[in-house]
Amino acid sequence: MIGQRTHKIVQTAPTMVFLAVFMIAPLVLMAYVSVLERGAFGGVAWGKLTGVAYEKLLMEHDLLGNLVFNGDYISIFARSFELAAITSALTLAVGLPTALYMTTLAPRRATMMLFLVTLPFWTNLLVRNFAWILILRNGGQLDRFLQGTGLTRGPLDILYTPVATGIGLTYSFLPFMILPVYVALQRIDPRLIEAAFDLGADRLRVLTRVVIPLAAPGIAAGVVLVFVPCLGAYVSPELLGGGKSLMIGNLIEAQFGASRNWPFGAALALVLVGVLLLSLALLSRLQRRTRRTP
Amino acid sequence: MKRERAPRLMTGAGVVAALTFAFLYLPIVTLVALSFNANDLTTIWGGFSPKWYGVVVANDDILRATRNSLIVAGTASLAGTAASLAAALGLAGAGRWERTLAEGLLALPLLVPEIVTAVALLLTFVIVGFPLGLTSVIIAHTVFCIPFAYYPIRSRLAALDPALMEAASDLYASPWQRFMRIELPLLAPGVLAGALLAFISSLGDFVITYFVAGPGATTLPVYIYGMIRVGVTPEVNALTAILLFVTIAVITVAFLLGQRPETDQNGGIES
Amino acid sequence: MKTRLFLAAAVLTIALAPATVFAQSRQLLLYSWANYVPADLLKRFEAETGIKVSVDVYDSNDAMLAKLQAGGGGYDIVVPSNSVLATMIHADMLTKVEASKLPNFKNVAAPHDRPAADPNRDYSVPYLWGSTGFTYDSAKVPGGKLTESWKEFFEPRPELSGKIAALNDQGEMISAAALYLGLDTCTESPADAQKILELLEKQKPSVKIYSSTGTIDRVAAGEVAMHQQWNGASHRARAKLSTAVFVYPTEGLNLWGDNFAVPKDAPDVENAKIFLNWMMDPRNAAEASNFSGYNNAITGADAFMKADLRDDPAINPPAAFRDRLRPVKDCSVKARELRDGVWTRLRR
Numbered sequence: 001m002i003g004q005r006t007h008k009i010v011q012t013a014p015t016m017v018f019l020a021v022f023m024i025a026p027l028v029l030m031a032y033v034s035v036l037e038r039g040a041f042g043g044v045a046w047g048k049l050t051g052v053a054y055e056k057l058l059m060e061h062d063l064l065g066n067l068v069f070n071g072d073y074i075s076i077f078a079r080s081f082e083l084a085a086i087t088s089a090l091t092l093a094v095g096l097p098t099a100l101y102m103t104t105l106a107p108r109r110a111t112m113m114l115f116l117v118t119l120p121f122w123t124n125l126l127v128r129n130f131a132w133i134l135i136l137r138n139g140g141q142l143d144r145f146l147q148g149t150g151l152t153r154g155p156l157d158i159l160y161t162p163v164a165t166g167i168g169l170t171y172s173f174l175p176f177m178i179l180p181v182y183v184a185l186q187r188i189d190p191r192l193i194e195a196a197f198d199l200g201a202d203r204l205r206v207l208t209r210v211v212i213p214l215a216a217p218g219i220a221a222g223v224v225l226v227f228v229p230c231l232g233a234y235v236s237p238e239l240l241g242g243g244k245s246l247m248i249g250n251l252i253e254a255q256f257g258a259s260r261n262w263p264f265g266a267a268l269a270l271v272l273v274g275v276l277l278l279s280l281a282l283l284s285r286l287q288r289r290t291r292r293t294p
Numbered sequence: 295m296k297r298e299r300a301p302r303l304m305t306g307a308g309v310v311a312a313l314t315f316a317f318l319y320l321p322i323v324t325l326v327a328l329s330f331n332a333n334d335l336t337t338i339w340g341g342f343s344p345k346w347y348g349v350v351v352a353n354d355d356i357l358r359a360t361r362n363s364l365i366v367a368g369t370a371s372l373a374g375t376a377a378s379l380a381a382a383l384g385l386a387g388a389g390r391w392e393r394t395l396a397e398g399l400l401a402l403p404l405l406v407p408e409i410v411t412a413v414a415l416l417l418t419f420v421i422v423g424f425p426l427g428l429t430s431v432i433i434a435h436t437v438f439c440i441p442f443a444y445y446p447i448r449s450r451l452a453a454l455d456p457a458l459m460e461a462a463s464d465l466y467a468s469p470w471q472r473f474m475r476i477e478l479p480l481l482a483p484g485v486l487a488g489a490l491l492a493f494i495s496s497l498g499d500f501v502i503t504y505f506v507a508g509p510g511a512t513t514l515p516v517y518i519y520g521m522i523r524v525g526v527t528p529e530v531n532a533l534t535a536i537l538l539f540v541t542i543a544v545i546t547v548a549f550l551l552g553q554r555p556e557t558d559q560n561g562g563i564e565s
Numbered sequence: 566m567k568t569r570l571f572l573a574a575a576v577l578t579i580a581l582a583p584a585t586v587f588a589q590s591r592q593l594l595l596y597s598w599a600n601y602v603p604a605d606l607l608k609r610f611e612a613e614t615g616i617k618v619s620v621d622v623y624d625s626n627d628a629m630l631a632k633l634q635a636g637g638g639g640y641d642i643v644v645p646s647n648s649v650l651a652t653m654i655h656a657d658m659l660t661k662v663e664a665s666k667l668p669n670f671k672n673v674a675a676p677h678d679r680p681a682a683d684p685n686r687d688y689s690v691p692y693l694w695g696s697t698g699f700t701y702d703s704a705k706v707p708g709g710k711l712t713e714s715w716k717e718f719f720e721p722r723p724e725l726s727g728k729i730a731a732l733n734d735q736g737e738m739i740s741a742a743a744l745y746l747g748l749d750t751c752t753e754s755p756a757d758a759q760k761i762l763e764l765l766e767k768q769k770p771s772v773k774i775y776s777s778t779g780t781i782d783r784v785a786a787g788e789v790a791m792h793q794q795w796n797g798a799s800h801r802a803r804a805k806l807s808t809a810v811f812v813y814p815t816e817g818l819n820l821w822g823d824n825f826a827v828p829k830d831a832p833d834v835e836n837a838k839i840f841l842n843w844m845m846d847p848r849n850a851a852e853a854s855n856f857s858g859y860n861n862a863i864t865g866a867d868a869f870m871k872a873d874l875r876d877d878p879a880i881n882p883p884a885a886f887r888d889r890l891r892p893v894k895d896c897s898v899k900a901r902e903l904r905d906g907v908w909t910r911l912r913r
Contacts, residue, residue, distance in 0.1 A: 007469060012384030015377040015440065016399060022437045023402050026414030029421075033414075040898060041656035043634040060906065063755045072913040094317075097310035104304055108552060114487060115545050116315070120322045121494040122541060123534045124518050126526065130336045130779065131321035131328070137788055141324070159788070160774045174318065175494065179487035180446045184453040186483050203306075217452030221445035225491070228404050243733050243775040246912040253409040253501070257627035258735055259905045260898075262413070269410040276405040277398055284397065337782040338805065353604060355620050413635050420636030504623065505632055509594040509639050512621045520599035520622025522778050524857055525801070527600075 027273075034266035042260035053267035073251070073268070077275075080248040083169070083237075084230040088177075088223050090170040095177035095222065100211065102178075103185050110186070117175045129168060129239045136164050136240065160242035168236030173229070177222035184218025185211070220287055228276060248272060326538065329531035336526050346532040356533060358510075359517040362428060363497055366513060369432050371492035374439025375447075379485055381440075382447045383477060387456070404441040411438065412505035419506060426508030434506045435496045442495045443488030450484025592617040593836045596629070596640035601693075601823075602844075603856035610843055616836050633658055638830050641837040647822045648736060650682035650689060651895040659688045660827040662838055669845035677822060677862035681892060690841045691862035693797075693853060694822035696813070696882070696890055697737050700799040704808040705790040715745035715814040718793060719768050726771040728790035730783055733775040735908035736893070737819060738765065741793065744817040744891065751896035758903040765911050775912075784809055796879045797858035804873075811879035813886045820890035822862070 037048040060070035102113050120128070135141045138155040146152040158164055188211075196206045212219070232249025246254075248268070255265025329347070333340025350356060378400070385396055403411065415434050416426075424430060458480065478485070500515040507516065518530055595602065599622040607618045621640065623629040626649045632638070634656070645653055653659050664670060665678075665686040677691040699718050703709045707724050711717040719742060721729055731738060740750040742761045752758060773789055784792050785805035794802070799811040825844060827837045843849060850861035851869030860880050867875050874880055882890065896904065 008384045008386075008388065010384075011380045012388075012396065015381040016396060018377060019399050019402065019437065019440065022415065022418070022433060023399070023406070023411075026411065026418045027402070027406060029417055030410055030414045038898070039634075039656075041634075041652045042630055043656075061755075063759065072910055075913050076909075094310065094314055097307040098314040101304065101307040101311035104307075108549065111483075111486065112545070112549055114483075114490060117318065118490045118494050119538065119541065119545075120318050122497060122537060123322065123325060124515055124530065125498055125500075126515075126518055126522075126778075127325055127336065127530050127534060128321050130526070130782075131324040133779075133782075134324055134328070134337045135321060137786070141320075171317065171321070174314070176442075176491060178314075179491055180449040183446050183450045183484045183487045187450075187453045214453070218446075218449040221449040224401070224404070225442065225445050232407055238733060238774075238776050239778060242773060244769065244772070244912060246909065249407055249409075251909065252407045254905075256409050256413055256631045257625065260627075260630075260901060261905070266410060269407045272407060273402075273405050277401075280398065280401055280405075281394065284394065333805075335782045335785065335805070337779065338786050355599070355604070355622075413631065416632070416635045416637050426637060426639065504628065505635065505637060507621070508637070509596075509621055510619055516624075517599050517622055519624040520597075522624055523598040524600045525781055525798070526779070 030266045031270060034263050034270055036263050038261050038263050042262070044262050050263075053261075053263035056264055057267060057271065076246050076251055077248055077272075079245060080231050083165070083233075083247070084227045086166065087169040087173060087230045088227045090166060091173050091177035091226050092181075092219060092222065094170065095174060095181055096211075096215065096219070099178050099182035099185055099215070099218070102182050103188065104190070110182075114179065114182070117178050121172075121175060125172065125235050126239075128172075129235055132164070132168055132171070132236075132240055133159060136167070159240065162241060165237050165241030168240040169230060169233055172233070172236060173226040176225040176229070180221035180225065181215050181218035184221075185215050188214050216287065220283060224280070224283070231272070322538070325531055326535045328528055329535040331528045331531070334525070334527050336528055336531065346528045347536070349527075350529040350532045350536070353529065355512070356514070356517055356529065359512050359514045360533060360537070362431075362511060363514040366428065366431050366435055366503075367493050367496040370435030370439050370496045371443070371489050373432075373436045374492045374496075375443040375485060375489040377436070378440050378444035378447055378488060379481070382444060382451055382481075383473075386451060400444050401441050403438040408438075408499075408501040412502040415502070416505045426506060426511070428507075428511045430506045430508065431503055431511050431513070434502050435499065438499070438502065439492035439496055443485075443492040446487040446491060447481060447484040450481050450487075454480060591615055591833075591836065592619060593642065593833065593840055594640045594831075595620050595642045595840075596623065596638075597642075597644040598622055598624070601644065601857065603853060606849060606852050606856070609849075610840065614839055614843065616839065618840075633828060638828055639832060640828055641831045641833050642825055642840055643828055644692060644823050645689070645826055646893070647680055647682045647824070648893045648895055650680070650824055650826070653826065654683060654688055658829055660829055660831060660834055660837075661687050662827050662834065662841065663687055664690045664841055667838065667842040667845065669842045672845050672847060672850075672863045672865060674862050674864045676892075680822060680824075682895060683824070689824035689826040690845055692823045692825055692844065693857060693859040693861055694820065695796045695859045695880075697732070697741070697793065697795055697819040697821065698799070698812050698814060698879075699791055700784055700794045700802060700809050700811050701791040702784070702787060702806065702809050705787070711791075711810075711812065713812050713815050715741060715816050717812070718791060718814075719745055719764055721768075721771050721791070725790050727773055729768075729772050730774045730776065730780070730789040730792040731768075731772050732777045732780075732793045734777050735904055737777075737793065738775075739904050739907060740819050740891075740893065741814075744819075745814070747816070750819075750891070751894045751900040752903065753897060753899045755903060758907050762907045762910060765907065769911065781805075795859075797860075800858045800874065800877055800880055803879075813879075813882065813889045815889060817889050817891045819893050821893045 033044055034053050035049050035051060036044040036046065037050050039045050057073055058069060059067050062068045102110050105113060136159045138157060143156040146156065193206060193210055196210050234247055234250045237243060237247055252265050252268045255261045328336060330342050330344060331339055332343035381400060385393055419426060419430050498515060500519055503513050504516050518526060593616050595618055597620065611617055626646050629643060630649050630652065673691060677694065678686060683689050701711055707722065718729065739761055742764050743750045743752060746760055746764060748757045780792055780794050780798050781802045783789055784802035796811060803809045825841050827834055831837055845863055847863050847865035848869050850863035851866040854861045854866065854874060855871045858874065
């Protein structure tokens with residue numbers, strides 16, 4: 001069916017061309033920047049090629065000027081991936097039941113819920129984090145509530161710890177998990193779940209054998225939308241977590257800011273994009289395989 | 295029929311959902327309460343005062359920034375969603391390699407760190423001589439809105455029975471009819487979810503906006519980050535509160551208007 | 566329903582947008598931090614000169630520099646600090662406006678008339694200036710008093726461990742550490758950098774947070790007992806917390822200054838010069854100080870300044886403290902590379 005195929009191409013092409021112009025072209029430019037010399041006053045020296053930005057990823061000059069191995073950037077990459085993975089897991093743990101509940105609502109109410117889940121994010125990230133400081137600090141709302149009900153004794157000491165970072169990031173990325181999962185789950189016929197229970201399946205079985213496989217495309221989408229932007233998060237790690245360690249997004253941004261080392265920033269970014277593209281390809285491969293074996 | 299669900303799993307889910315909404319709105323309530331703070335600090339209560347509402351209404355810069363943000367987010371999320379929807383429909387049933395390549399491209403704006411997209415787009419605009427202003431901001435936002443809209447739509451498509459979509463193509467001659475009567479209604483929740491995620495991503499963006507904006511194109515997040523040096527005041531909370539109240543009012547009106555008995559029974563895409 | 570809601574959202578977007586502000590014939594495009602030049606002051610400038618001011622904002626000197634270097638811009642006035650002013654001049658990013666020949670330049674007080682970055686004031690006029698020391702809460706420290714030394718901050722007493730906040734700013738942190746250790750703030754020696762790193766790593770377990778955002782709140786709310794802080798922020802924090810004290814460490818502390826300058830691609834240099842001159846008027850400079858809590862560089866502005874600000878030794882340093890102030894330098898690429906290495910390793 002040639003007509004059908006042409007139609008599909010016409011449908012897809014404008015978006016692809018748009019992305020090629022405004023994403024591929026700038027990326028090629030950045031690849032060029034990554035092999036240039038840094039400018040004496042910031043920026044880059046156009047036309048002067050060098051590979052030092054890539055060398056700097058793994059090596060540094062020691063006090064005597066020798067080139068030695070430097071694991072700083074690897075450890076920053078690793079920590080960022082760890083934090084992004086934890087955040088994805090937490091948003092999924094909170095988001096899946098919430099999305100599941102939303103499927104039980106009449107369509108109009110469910111639509112309303114979609115708006116209500118995203119409405120808090122019409123507010124500014126910075127101001128939201130200020131609100132969290134107020135809630136989490138010693139003598140703050142949570143502390144007073146917990147001590148008032150006798151659940152804790154003494155100050156909470158949760159602000160400026162990794163726990164606070166976790167709360168802040170989970171909060172910030174929650175809608176990016178709930179919405180795609182809801183969208184996938186919403187097609188599930190509730191009678192399917194009913195039937196599974198009638199057949200004597202317990203909760204865990206229904207969850208793992210019925211709900212999660214049906215929600216899989218939504219979970220995959222949600223994980224991508226949470227994991228990747230989380231790598232670049234820096235407001236919550238600083239304001240709630242105490243800013244004691246760098247995140248990869250932070251590090252790359254600093255190269256275009258205080259460090260004035262654009263080539264290194266570009267090189268770091270390209271490595272990150274490469275790693276992420278590979279992971280995405282693996283993920284979609286995995287998805288295809290699970291779909292083939294129900 | 296909608297109400298009779300398997301209660302055992304759903305009760306648990308209901309409790310979690312209630313807690314989730316409490317979690318989502320706790321900071322928002324705090325934030326709105328602080329808009330009535332007499333203090334000039336955002337995290338220390340200094341008594342009740344509505345003065346910041348007066349301040350924000352008199353601040354032309356912050357109002358202009360808000361207007362810019364809403365224009366950009368509205369336009370870019372609609373454009374990004376339309377582009378993603380077209381791509382998703384076009385890719386349905388595409389070959390494995392075409393699909394992998396296309397999806398890589400669609401994901402790219404998400405994968406490239408913001409600062410790099412920002413500087414690279416600015417360099418690109420400057421090289422081709424494209425004037426910096428609100429239009430350049432809208433283009434840049436459309437770029438990164440695409441993956442945020444695409445993933446929920448794709449998630450919806452994947453959850454649908456492919457036979458349903460194929461049957462549609464056999465039934466209707468006109469592609470437009472097929473789109474309006476079959477594809478769009480089936481994909482609607484995904485499209486709405488995608489548009490909402492694109493909208494909040496655009497509304498919150500700082501780094502990319504900052505770089506590609508020209509004079510007069512400052513958006514609300516850029517303005518708020520610019521306040522850090524001197525101190526963020528509760529006027530931001532006041533502005534946020536106004537924005538939230540107006541939005542809630544509009545959503546409520548739309549909800550009530552739609553609550554006519556004849557449409558209420560209609561599960562639409564359900565059943 | 567869904568489309569209706571979405572349409573409603575779209576309508577909301579358009580409805581909330583007030584009428585477009587049309588470009589005026591005489592206008593000035595100011596690029597600065599938000600609220601750094603007070604809105605009321607700008608309104609008076611508009612009334613007095615007939616030039617309409619449009620404000621766009623950035624969040625840091627480095628971000629401003631990066632944007633202009635990538636070709637962004639088109640502003641009439643930018644507000645670079647001394648730490649990037651020299652770079653902008655050397656990189657040929659500023660218009661030589663011969664600021665020292667403007668009529669009101671005679672009001673500029675020493676040493677702000679001859680900063681190292683722009684010794685003849687060919688490119689810039691001074692705006693506000695300040696210092697970076699630390700603030701502590703005397704109610705929270707043993708004995709109610711700390712010595713005037715960076716030692717209290719970098720090698721804190723055990724009682725204060727975990728109650729210290731530092732700025733998340735490599736320039737401020739590394740300069741302060743270098744001053745404490747008696748090293749060049751822009752040192753190009755790897756051995757010096759190593760000493761600085763060791764000091765910062767030893768301090769790290771005592772630090773509760775590295776952040777330059779919301780320092781006033783943090784001090785006033787008593788979240789920390791000690792905070793490395795800009796003097797103007799300290800002034801405002803002390804207005805909320807009377808037991809707080811600002812320290813000028815004897816080893817020296819950063820003296821920074823902000824300037825108004827005109828970018829190379831400024832659309833209207835003449836309007837920009839009118840603004841530069843206007844801002845050097847004592848009354849106008851004082852109004853800026855009163856709003857933000859930082860001192861200005863204009864002789865005669867004292868008379869118009871709020872008494873609590875003018876009489877605060879943290880803002881208006883007495884002669885005894887003056888020699889502790891060390892102007893911030895614009896470091897070489899090599900020194901910058903070392904700073905980066907230290908700052909990244911500290912937080913790897």
